[in-house]
Structure formats: structure tokens, C-alpha cells
Amino acid sequence: MNLDHWVAALLVPLALWVLLNGLDDLVIDVAAALAYLRQHFATHPNDRIPTEADLDSAPPIRMAIFVALWKEHKVIQKMIENNVTKLNYPHFEFFIGTYPNDAPTVAAVREAQKRFPRVHLSICPHDGPTSKADCLNWIYQRMLLYECENNTRFDMILTHDAEDLMDPDALRWINYFAQWNEMVQIPVLALPTPPLELSHGVYCDEFAEYQFKDMMARQFLGGFIPSNGVGTGFSRKAIEMLASKDSNKIFEPKCLTEDYENGFRIHRFGMKQKFIPVQVRHGRAIATREFFPRNFKTAVRQRSRWVTGITLQSWEFHGIQDSLDYFYWFWRDRKGVVGNLVTPLTNIVFLYGVFTWAYATAIHGDWGLARETAGFAPAYATGLGLQAMHTLIRMNCAYRIYGLKFALAVPIRVVAGNWINCFATSKAVWTYSNSKIRGHTLRWAKTDHHYPNKNALLPDRKRLGEILTGTQWITPAQLEDALASKPTNRRLGKHLVFLGILSEADLYAALALQHQLEFGPPDPDLISLAVARSLPAALARKWKLLPFRIAAGELFIAAADIPGPEMERDIRQFSSLELRVQVIQPSDFEVLADRYLRGRSPLPDVL
Secondary structure, eight states: OOHHHHHHHHHHHHHHHHHHHHHHHHHHHHHHHHHHHHHHHOOSTTTSOOOHHHHHHSOOOOEEEEEEOSSOTTTHHHHHHHHHHHOOOSSEEEEEEEOTTOHHHHHHHHHHHHHOTTEEEEEOSSOSOOOHHHHHHHHHHHHHHHHHHHTOOOSEEEEEOTTOBOOTTHHHHHHHHTTTOSEEEOOEEEOOOOTTOHHHHHHHHHHHHIIIIIHHHHHHHTOOOOOOSSSEEEEHHHHHHHHHHTTTOSSOTTOSOHHHHHHHHHHHTTOOEEEOOOOEETTEEOSEEEOOOOSHHHHHHHHHHHHIIIIIIHHHHSOHHHHHHTHHHHHHHHTHHHHHHHHHHHHHHHHHHHHHHHHHHHTTOOOHHHHHTGGGHHHHHHHHHHHHHHHHHHHHHHHHHHOHHHHHTHHHHHHHHHHHHHHHHHHHHHHHHHHHHHTOOOOOOOOOOOOOOGGGGGGGOOOHHHHHHHTTSSOHHHHHHHHHHOOTTSOHHHHHHHTTSSOHHHHHHHHHHHTTOEESOOOGGGOOHHHHTSSOHHHHHHHTEEEEEEETTEEEEEESSOOOHHHHHHHHTTOOSEEEEEEOOHHHHHHHHHHHTTTOOSSOOOO
């Protein structure tokens, strides 16, 4: 029996699955379209998009932001610094959860506490890692103590991760919709990466489609809104209801996807949920942004946790009644257990069909696969057409966030995503089954995080000229004259100093403000001679920088230039610590170099 016959036998069930899956997605496509149509004609403030005046008119409530950590000392200070200083909202506090056996992370949070009074450390009473949900439950207890000690009360609790880049206006939007809802979810989007960085690009595509389409459809059809894990606000009423129903456990400590579980529990209790549609304001999409895993191995690791929690553990937790009441949504959220495993087979069969068709055409012969599958041709064509339509929809969603060039690579990333999901699902099934057989508890499958660098913030960064005129260091007329006379090979700031319009001190203060860095020479009491001499003198003088302190896993550097990839690459040859840069003037560097670098040994210590 020839190969075409066996491939055709395999193709029939695969085609039926593709068709069923395509029809399911079509339901969501239509519902999402109707949701956007209803939003356009809505009259109730909870159903329409608020104006800036609407956002300002909502009375601000007190919000507590929970961040659960395990071995996040490399990123947590950057996360806190960026978000605390950028949020356009008056009443918020950060509660950061750690474990006693994670000393570097505890030290990093303590260091952040010294700089930001809004930050509060919560240490679990036991070693970790347990689960993110367990850590969040102990953060809640720490918040209750804070309320007693300070005679205050928080009205809403938000959850975030150590790699999150919160939108400056996120709390304003959540505050507005909290007037009518017990749970509010702001969109979550991946930060942009090159189109062919496949693993991370899959996250970009999927989250864009999920936020633009699936979440809108779920709300329109009356389904429960699963929390995205970050950017989720829970009202105090919802939190206390969850606590009272389950022995003071707000988040299910056994579950690896406590966010999904809480979205379901809140809906089951009859409390209102709101997903905020993706909106572009001030030139950016209002959403929590972050980098997701950027290679195949870490993507599989993270997604296996999602599959374990959403499809396997949640299936275990909910009985017959829940399954019947929420049949469609449970089906949709769990179909990936099958779909993720069989989809790569459809890719292989599709390629086989393309190659055999091309060969048959080239030799003017009979295409055997068409002959073997003639009876199912309408089903194949319908399934293929639906998949093509859904791919175009995903491309459109990606285009709206990342642009045309990125969207054109969506079909390539769809295939990459199929294989990532296949391996992740296989790993999840193995891990879950093994834990049940051996009686082991599933633990926090942590993903290594990388906090976005300054390049990720470029869309929100003001131009130097805007900063100089906005702070009244120069007038708009002076800026125009300087731009008109500036040589092409000279930077604007240097040209303004050359013209005598701007002092060197003001220029470097403006650069520090533009790049959100501290400005000014370090306090002499903080400068360690050993640290100052930890980098080669030639490198220090090349970049006009001086390392001066190590604290909480970070190397503090005073530099007379804004750090870039080349500078960081040079430093990385001698130090693996995270860098914290503060800007100084070149004249300040010469003073520091004369004091700390003169007469030093040419051989550095390696940090």
C-alpha cells in the first residue's frame, strides 16, 4: 500500500479536528466583531470607552500592588524604579513578596525600600519556592498588617510580575472601571522584538490576538474573564469574598495558574468583571508590557506551566456542575491538550501535500493524495479556508501593535508556535502525571525574567529638545536656531554648549532626565576604592566611567555618557552584575579619576 494512502488515512481525523477548531474560532471572531459594534453604540459608562475627562473625574481609590518573587534580584529594582516614578496616580503602594532562602532578592527589595517609601517587603514564613499563589497569599497578610499599623485601608489589589512595564495611566483606567466592577483587567502585550525572533514573536502575535479578539468575545458572550496574571485589579469586596470562601486563601496555592482560577471563581460568585479594550492614547497602546521568554527552551518551560494549570489542574479542581455550567468555555480553554499535540502533524501533512502536488505537476502525473481524499475535499477546503482567515486576523492584530513588517512574518511564527506548544503540552502532561503517580506537589516553575532596558521605552521618551524647552533651560526660538546651524556630525546638546546657550551641567542634567537616570557625582562616603579599581583603567577612561559601589547584586557606575550596547559589552567582560548608572559631567569624571584611578594596578579584579 503506497504512502499516499497512509497519509490520507491520517489526514481525515486531522482535517475534521482543524474544521472543528476553525468553526470554534469563527464563533469567537463573530462575537468579537459584535462586541466592538456594541461598544461603539454603548450609553452606559461601563460599556463605552472613557475620555480623558472621564478618567480624571473618577474619585481615586487606594490600590495595593502585589509582586511575588523568587530569584528576581537582577530585575526587581529596575521594575520598582521605573513603575513607581512613572505611574500617573496618587494612591498606590507596592507590596513585594520574597522567601527567606532567597537572600539576594530580599536584599534588592530592602535596597528599593530605602529609596521609595511606597515599597514594602513581605517575607514568607517558610522557604521557597512554593507557588506564586502561596507567595501572594502571604503578601496579602503583610498588607493587612500594614493597614493596622497605619490606620488605612486599600480598596483594590493588583497583581504584577517582576518584568512588568506598567503603563503610566494603567491605574487611572482601572480606577475608572472599578466603579462598576469587582475585577478589572487591563490588556497585556509583549514588547516588540525583531520579526524573526520566533519564540518571543509567538507571544507578540498570540497576546495581540487574545487581547483584541478573545477577551472581547468572552465578555460579550457572558463568559468568565480569566485574569492575565498581571495588570489585574481585584476589588476589596472580591478579595474578602475569596478569602471567606476558602480559609483565607485568596489565591489557590496548589494551582500553577492562580490568575485563571481567580477569574473563574469571581465570575462564579456573581461578581462583575471588566476587560478594558486595547486603546491607543498619547501615541501608545494602554497596556502592561513585558518581555516573554526569548528562546525555545524557556518558552516551552513557561507554557508547560500554563497548560498544567489551565487545562489539567483546573480540570481536576472543578466538578461536574462547574463543567456543565461553563461547558463551552472549559472546552475552549482545554482543547489545547489535544490541539497542541496534533497540530504539528497537520504541518507535516500539509508540507507532504505541497511537495507531492508540485512533483505530480512537474511530471504531469496523477496527484495520488487528491485521489485518496476525494470524498473529503469539501471538509479539507473549508478547514484550510478557515485557518487562512484566522491567520489573516492574527496578522491584523499584530499589525495594529507592531506594524506591517512584523505582521508579515505571522505565518512563519504560527508554525513555530505549533511546535513550541506541542513540546510544552507534552512536558505538562508528563509533569502532571508524574506528580500524581508519585504523590509530589507541583512547585513554582519559575521563568527567568529580563527587565526591559531603556531601548524598550523609546516610544515614551521625549526628545532632548522637548526636555530643554519644557524645563525652560532654553527657549523654543533658541532651539530652532541651534537646529538650523547644527553641523550634521555634532549632537544637539554639544552644539548648544558650543554656542554658549546651554551650560555643560544643564546638558548632562537634561540627558539624565531624558534617560531616567540619576544625575550628579556620587557621595564620597559611598565610593569603595576596591570597587573603583575593579575595571581596567583603560576601559574606565575610554568610557569616562567609574564603578563605585556594589549593593543588592548591582554595580553602581558614575558615567559621563549615556550607556549603550557597546559600553555594556565592554563592562560585561569584567562584571556579570546588573548595572546602575548615574550621569556625571566629564569634568566630574576627571576629578574622580584623578582621585581613584591614579597609580592603580593595571590588572583588575573580575566581579
